[in-house]
Amino acid sequence: xxxxxxxxxxxxxxxxxxxxxxxxPISGHRSVSWYQQTPxxxxxxxxxxxxxxQRNKGNFPGRFSGRQFSNSRSEMNVSTLExxxxxxxxxxxxxxxxxxxxxxxxxxxxxxxxLSVL
Amino acid sequence: SQKIEQNSEALNIQEGKTAxxxxxxxxxxxxxxxxxxxxxxxxxxxxxxxxxNEKEKRKERLKVTFDTTLKQSxxxxxxxxxxxSATYLCALPDxxxxxxxxxxxxxxxxxxx
Numbered sequence: 001x002x003x004x005x006x007x008x009x010x011x012x013x014x015x016x017x018x019x020x021x022x023x024x025p026i027s028g029h030r031s032v033s034w035y036q037q038t039p040x041x042x043x044x045x046x047x048x049x050x051x052x053x054q055r056n057k058g059n060f061p062g063r064f065s066g067r068q069f070s071n072s073r074s075e076m077n078v079s080t081l082e083x084x085x086x087x088x089x090x091x092x093x094x095x096x097x098x099x100x101x102x103x104x105x106x107x108x109x110x111x112x113x114x115l116s117v118l
Numbered sequence: 119s120q121k122i123e124q125n126s127e128a129l130n131i132q133e134g135k136t137a138x139x140x141x142x143x144x145x146x147x148x149x150x151x152x153x154x155x156x157x158x159x160x161x162x163x164x165x166x167x168x169x170x171n172e173k174e175k176r177k178e179r180l181k182v183t184f185d186t187t188l189k190q191s192x193x194x195x196x197x198x199x200x201x202x203s204a205t206y207l208c209a210l211p212d213x214x215x216x217x218x219x220x221x222x223x224x225x226x227x228x229x230x231x
Contacts, residue, residue, distance in 0.1 A: 004161070033218050042223035043162070043207065048216065056216035090161050094217065105217055106152070107209075109161030 001026055004110035006091050012116045018079040021113045025072050025093030031055075032074040033107065034066060037088040046089075049074055081117045088112045120146040120213045122222040124206075130228045131198055139193040139225045141208035148210040151184055151191050156205045156224065165206075166193075198229045 005024040013019050025032050034046040045058035049068035066076040072093075078085055092107035125140035141151070150169045154162035168175045168184045168191065175182045181194040195202050205226045209219040 031217055035221075043221035045212070045218045045220070048218050050217065056212070056214075056218055058218075092161070104150070104167060105211060105219065106164050106167065107154075107162070107219060108164070111159070112161050 004091055004093050004108055006089075006110035006113050008113060009111065010114045010116075012118060013081050014118050015081055015083060017081050018077065019081060019115060021076045021089055021091075021115075023074045023076070023091030023093075023110060025074070025091075026095075026108055029093035029095050029108070030072055031094040032068055032072060033092045033094070034074070034076050035090045035092065036060070037090055037112070038086075043090070046076070078115075083117050086115060086117045088114050120144070120210065120220055122208060122210060122220060124208060124222040124225045126225055127223070128226045128228070130230060133198060133200060133229050133231050135198055137195040137198045137202070137227055137229070139206050139208075139227070141191040141193065141222055143189050143210055146189075146210065146213045147186065148213070150211065151182075152209045152219065153180075153182060153191075153193050154207045154209060154221075156207060162207055162221075195227075198227075200229045200231050203227055203229050 007022045031050045033048040035043045037043045048056045052068045063079045068074045090112045092109045121144045123142045131137045152167045153165045156162040166182045168182045179196045183192045205224040207224045208222045
């Protein structure tokens with residue numbers, strides 16, 4: 001089975017621009033989550049999609065948005081880029097759709113998109 | 119709010135020794151805890167999951183313990199090898215019950231030949 005694929009791998013943008021990142025989950029996985037990773041803050045949760053619906057959202061401004069398509073592929077968009085948005089953006093898919101104490105929620109990560117904002 | 123601390127940012131160890139990494143959490147009683155490995159320029163890779171009713175879990179040279187009283191998990195790599203050098207992350211489920219993980223900042227392990 002192919003793993004999680006993220007495109008592009010690297011991206012350079014300037015302040016004020018917007019960017020769209022793409023993620024193709026493992027076949028059969030319906031849950032897709034996005035994380036931002038920076039040296040200072042570590043891995044921080046952005047949002048999770050399941051069956052084309054945003055199920056959960058982290059503590060990020062509205063400039064960060066996403067969507068999921070019927071084939072479970074997901075995109076993440078950041079508008080009006082700021083210097084502080086420079087980070088590694090990771091997408092993860094999960095087979096588990098369930099939540100709560102019996103869930104396992106093992107996340108399978110892509111290699112990430114390295115975004116640099118100049 | 120939930121908080122995770124991994125005991126040290128970096129750990130150096132001699133090849134062949136046992137590496138022990140610590141993950142402490144507060145304000146929460148998670149149903150399970152996970153450990154991931156991350157190599158530079160790559161996404162994290164799942165290693166082990168341990169549930170609240172399990173004291174210990176093993177996988178090859180890896181061993182994880184989970185002490186819900188101390189709110190602590192220990193991650194051991196026995197007979198460490200240079201190929202074990204990586205950053206190791208512990209992760210808890212979101213305390214709201216949502217389907218996302220809350221990660222520690224990680225411990226960068228270097229195994230010296």
